[in-house]
Amino acid sequence: MGKYKNKLLKFKDGIINRLFVNLKWAYSFYRMYLGRILFYAFVEILKLVVDFFITYKVGNVVDFAISKDTNQVIRMGLLYVVMFVVMSFLSISANRIAAWNFNSMQADLVKKLFKKILKADWEELTAFHSGDLISRISNDAKIISQNAGSFLTTIITQSAMVIVCLAVILVNDASMILVVIIVAPIIVLSSRIFMKKMYDAQNIIRQIESRETAYSKESFHNIQAVKAFGLADEFYRRITLLEQDRYKADMRSNLFSLLSWIITYLAGIFSAIICIGWAFFRVDSGAMTFGTLTVVIMMAYRIATAGKTLLQQIPLSLQLTVSIERVREVLDINNEKLVETAEYEKFAVETEKDGVSVRVENMSFAYKNGNQIFNDVQLEANPGEIIALVGPSGEGKTTMLRILLGIIKAGSGNVYAQLPGENGDKYSFSTETRSLIAYVPQGNTMLSGTIKENMQLIAPEATDEEIIDALKQACAYDFVKKLPDGIYHNIGESGVGFSEGQNQRLAIARAILRKTPILLMDEATSALDVATERKVLSNLMRKDAKRTCILTTHRPSVLSACNRVYRISDTKVTVIDDAEIQQLMNDF
Known part of the structure; x- marks a missing residue:
């Protein structure tokens, strides 16, 4: 039987x-x-x-x-x-x-x-x-x-x-x-x-x-x-x-x-x-x-x-x-959890006045494969500040940006945006808060098409003048204006025809067009010379003094332009002082 x-x-x-x-x-x-x-x-x-x-x-x-x-x-x-x-x-x-x-x-x-x-x-x-x-x-x-x-x-x-x-x-x-x-x-x-x-x-x-x-x-x-x-x-x-x-x-x-x-x-x-x-x-x-x-x-x-x-x-x-x-x-793959509320719409409007702070409190995170990245960490970034994340490769710098973008969710603790002031309204970072963020990822992210088409992916209604202004802030217009077709010049697959540094500046210009209170840059200036790098960061903050900028970098040359520097290592996030920053610059 x-x-x-x-x-x-x-x-x-x-x-x-x-x-x-x-x-x-x-x-x-x-x-x-x-x-x-x-x-x-x-x-x-x-x-x-x-x-x-x-x-x-x-x-x-x-x-x-x-x-x-x-x-x-x-x-x-x-x-x-x-x-x-x-x-x-x-x-x-x-x-x-x-x-x-x-x-x-x-x-x-x-x-x-x-x-x-x-x-x-x-x-x-x-x-x-x-x-x-x-x-x-x-x-x-x-x-x-x-x-x-x-x-x-x-x-x-x-x-x-x-x-x-x-x-x-x-x-x-x-x-x-x-x-x-x-x-x-x-x-x-x-x-x-x-x-x-x-x-x-x-x-x-x-x-x-x-x-x-x-x-x-x-x-x-x-x-x-x-x-x-x-x-x-x-x-x-x-x-x-x-x-x-x-x-x-x-x-x-x-x-x-x-x-x-x-x-x-x-x-x-x-x-x-x-x-x-x-x-x-x-x-x-x-x-x-x-x-x-x-x-x-x-x-x-x-x-x-x-x-x-x-x-x-x-x-x-x-x-x-x-x-x-x-x-x-x-x-059968699960979708991202999309949250849309009237409360957030009100919060987003308020950020246009005086910007928004980024807060990470007692946050822990591990990937699904068990790899522990963060354990009870803190981080703070306020309007008008440039915050740098440094540390060895693979320790969690990009992971931190992913959490802020709502691509992955913290396992515990609080990660939120807050309006200025001790009692300012708070809103947890999620897929919904991506509208507050402009992001420049690692690598070459330019797509086939004209420069203008690439720019308008972020801002479909952007005029030629607005695009040129963004290119100038990113120190990209000097080489774009020399092209036969200017902003109508066709970019090859993965930015073929431009250097890595030129592609990075185009990507920064595209992020600028988003006109958001938070800017995240993941090794976005790694191919730029020191002078251009400093000028780009200066332009970004001068144009919008309320912008909150968080960047990851392996180059100490940019650290002197930052308000605060966090080292990410061994699941911890710690603020390093001026002496340590100077030591990093000397070692580099």
């Missing part, structure tokens, strides 16, 4: 169950397209009806020809011409509807995935490589869109074809039911043999495709370093190994598909021999006419054709299942 129970549990958790679970998800996701899918199914069913009619009437044509009834033969011939025209129109219509459904479904699924990634919890999202996410958006979304509607329609129509044709055969000769009882289990069992192996192979293929996309993305993004270190051959070798893995996985999947098809095909041939042999026996015994025999053979052929189509759905269904699971993994 226990043995059968284990087999039942294994079946419930097996491929068939996963297929149905994922098809259920596909149905729930595409409910808005249910009308279109049903319309497509209706056209396919009409094709089925016409096809069946053409096949069924073959028996009459044969009997009319044998009886030499010319008029009836001509009439049936004309009817066949009409039916073939109708069949062609339906086929064209079905193809067009399928394309309509596919493109609409893919567009919506891609948008849904893209929006999820943009809104997802940052820590959960970092579990996925960006190349893997690209693969899921492009490849898996396409597979789902291509098959979500047509797969079920094909199953329904072709199964209906098998049932109807089988019914016709049984109506013409009820004794064929004995043959059906014999051959049906053979067909069903033969189709199940390699299903698990085909599923595993499809899963491996999707994973390898994600690795290839990720590796290609990293290679192209770091193409200068690849060339500088003479690593072209090494990178080519590695992509070759990935291609070999993909080739082996594809061939393995193809092998299992072929073996499954061969076994099922042979089972079908064996079943057909039994059916046809029995039919000829019935003709020979006088229990069946030649016209009926023709109908039986044609129905058997239609069953075989429909069966072949159904067999082709097995690898497609497994491919669809794998892609759905990969898409669901992304869609």
Whole structure:
């Protein structure tokens, strides 16, 4: 008894169950397209009806020809011409509807995935490589869109074809039911043999495709370093190994598909021999006419054709299942907690008058992997101040900025913005308070497009004059005005065409346009010379004396311009005095 129970549990958790679970998800996701899918199914069913009619009437044509009834033969011939025209129109219509459904479904699924990634919890999202996410958006979304509607329609129509044709055969000769009882289990069992192996192979293929996309993305993004270190051959070798893995996985999947098809095909041939042999026996015994025999053979052929189509759905269904699971993994990521209140809107308006302070009190934080970053730390930054965060790499400088941005949430303690004054209103930092902050991240964050388009990402309504003013504050206008197109100059991918220092100044100018009371800069001046760095910081504070500026840096040259310097090290945040700052500058 226990043995059968284990087999039942294994079946419930097996491929068939996963297929149905994922098809259920596909149905729930595409409910808005249910009308279109049903319309497509209706056209396919009409094709089925016409096809069946053409096949069924073959028996009459044969009997009319044998009886030499010319008029009836001509009439049936004309009817066949009409039916073939109708069949062609339906086929064209079905193809067009399928394309309509596919493109609409893919567009919506891609948008849904893209929006999820943009809104997802940052820590959960970092579990996925960006190349893997690209693969899921492009490849898996396409597979789902291509098959979500047509797969079920094909199953329904072709199964209906098998049932109807089988019914016709049984109506013409009820004794064929004995043959059906014999051959049906053979067909069903033969189709199940390699299903698990085909599923595993499809899963491996999707994973390898994600690795290839990720590796290609990293290679192209770091193409200068690849060339500088003479690593072209090494990178080519590695992509070759990935291609070999993909080739082996594809061939393995193809092998299992072929073996499954061969076994099922042979089972079908064996079943057909039994059916046809029995039919000829019935003709020979006088229990069946030649016209009926023709109908039986044609129905058997239609069953075989429909069966072949159904067999082709097995690898497609497994491919669809794998892609759905990969898409669901992304869609199941928790979203950031978005908070929108009238209370915050009032608070944000108040910050425009005299700025806002940043307070961190008794705050502790650890990433989900258990890495403890902060333990009971304090920090303060007030309007008109420049605050620097220094310390070894990986100790928590960028993490502090992420907490202030609401990208991650402190484990304990208080992290809030406060209006000036001891009793000023307070508001905890979250996704909502990002509107108070302009942020200049590490690295190159310029996007393809003109300088103006990059600036207007932050301030869509910014005029040319406002953009130029921001560029001047960031000491970027001196080189921008020399460009042939000025602020309409096109920036290449990742700022190609500009130096690292120029890209940093453009990024600072973009942040300035946000006109927020808080400015966060993460190693944003690392590529600038000391004089330009000091001038940029001076411009920032002179233009808006109420701005609260917090920056991270490894360069002591900027520390003398700061009101306070915090060292972040060993989960602690401590203020360092002038003597320590001078020592850092001397050591540098």
